[in-house]
Amino acid sequence: MIRRIGSMFILGLCSAAALAATPGYQPSFHPDQLKGPPAGRPNEVLVLGSPHLSALPDTFAPAQLEPLLERLQAWKPDAIAVEAISGMQCDYMRRFPTRYVDSIDSYCPDLAPAQAATGLDVPAANAEAERLLATWPTEPTAAQRRHLAAVFLAAGERNSALVQWLRLPTAQRRAADGLNDELVAYLDKRLQRRDESLLVAATLAARLGLERVWAVDDHTADSATPKELKKASGEAIMKAWDNPYTKARTEADVALHANLGKPDGLLAIYRTYNAPEAAMQAFHADFGAALVEPSPQAFGRNYVGYWETRNLRMVANIRDVLGQTPGTRMLAIVGASHKPYYEAYLQLMHDVQLVDAGDVLR
Structure with a gap:
């Protein structure tokens, strides 16, 4: 009996090891092999793995990015995605603080000043930004850019606000059209940050004549680890x-x-x-x-x-x-x-x- 139990135990271990070693069920459907070609121009994505510029040593200077920016500009993207949480996602996480309190503190800026200046909460500001961009003129005025920057700030899209700020002549970066002194100071301060979302993405967007960047990060899988x-x-x-x-x-x-x-x-x-x-x-x-x-x-x-x-x-x-x-x-x-x-x-x-x-x- 003991020998039989021992044999069964060894057989069980072998079976478990075999199960772990085999690939298991393999689906027959492979979407990566079914790429068309599509009707019209394909979607192209260049994924640029970046260091977090804030973590580079003190010898880093923004001017060192120029060779990189030149190559990216020559590739001519017409959309730029960044590792930042959208205002809409921060708005969602704020409604579930028991799970996301740490993430809110780390990734979601205080929007109260921009919302007070514009009278728009996050959903309304996002809707207004979309409305403005849908009929955006080829040559917007400085007042229109300042207003859109203010709307983007209220929407929680600070990197897109910086794109509008960078597209303004320096003399036009002033309080007006929904931007008050506090918001202007906020934008000017962010221009000094060592952040790839600004120094690469927003800078490049402004050079290419784009109106915004896309915040695509996601922290809804975050959860607070129990203290114990x-x-x-x-x-x-x-x-x-x-x-x-x-x-x-x-x-x-x-x-x-x-x-x-x-x-x-x-x-x-x-x-x-x-x-x-x-x-x-x-x-x-x-x-x-x-x-x-x-x-x-x-x-x-x-x-x-x-x-x-x-x-x-x-x-x-x-x-x-x-x-x-x-x-x-x-x-x-x-x-x-x-x-x-x-x-x-x-x-x-x-x-x-x-x-x-x-x-x-x-």
Whole structure:
């Protein structure tokens, strides 16, 4: 009997191992292989994996972005997506503070000054921005741009407000047409931030003659970790990240940062972050390590679930923008660890053609 139970136990282990090793059911439908061609110009998306400029060393200066901006401008996107939460999503999260209190504090600015100046809440301001853009003149006046900037601020679309601010001559960046002194000071202060949504996306949009950028980040998968689990959860994830791949990425960043002062120093960072091999390096250092993190509470798997959900919803936001105007050429600027997930999920879409960032950055 003991021998029989032992045999059954071993057989069970073998079966479990075989189940884990086999790929399981494979669907026969592959949307990535059914891309048309569509009627008319295809949707093109260039995913630009970016460092967060706020995390670069003090040797970083905005002028170092010029070689990158020149290449992106030459590609001529007609829409730009950024890693920022839309005003509408912040409005939703504010209605569910028990879950999103930390996210609101981190990602959602106080809109009270802009709403007081315009008399518009978030939904009304978003509707007004859409109404204005639907009949936007080819050569808007400075007053129209100031007014649209104020509406964008009330809508929670601060990066789009900055596009309007940058498109104004410096002498016209003043309080009027819905912008008061407080809002002007806010916009001027944001122009000094080390933020890729401003220094790359909004700057490029203004140069290209675009009227806005698209906020496509998503934090609705966020949730507050119970206080009694925060310490254990943080320690488990940090332990998973303590691996040779993370060390190699850190060492590579140190070398790249040391060359920031060179003419193409920052461009070299973007080339490295967008190289094909960067995807698996990020996976092994971060999400792959978290997936096999062994805590009984499955902290690592919780984290991977959040990460995949966030990226799926971000890509859904991008697809929504593309669906509004078929034939769009979009530049999607996002933190470099998101890039492989963006590309993998976008590749599944029938009406999306990916563009190799390496070709554009050459």
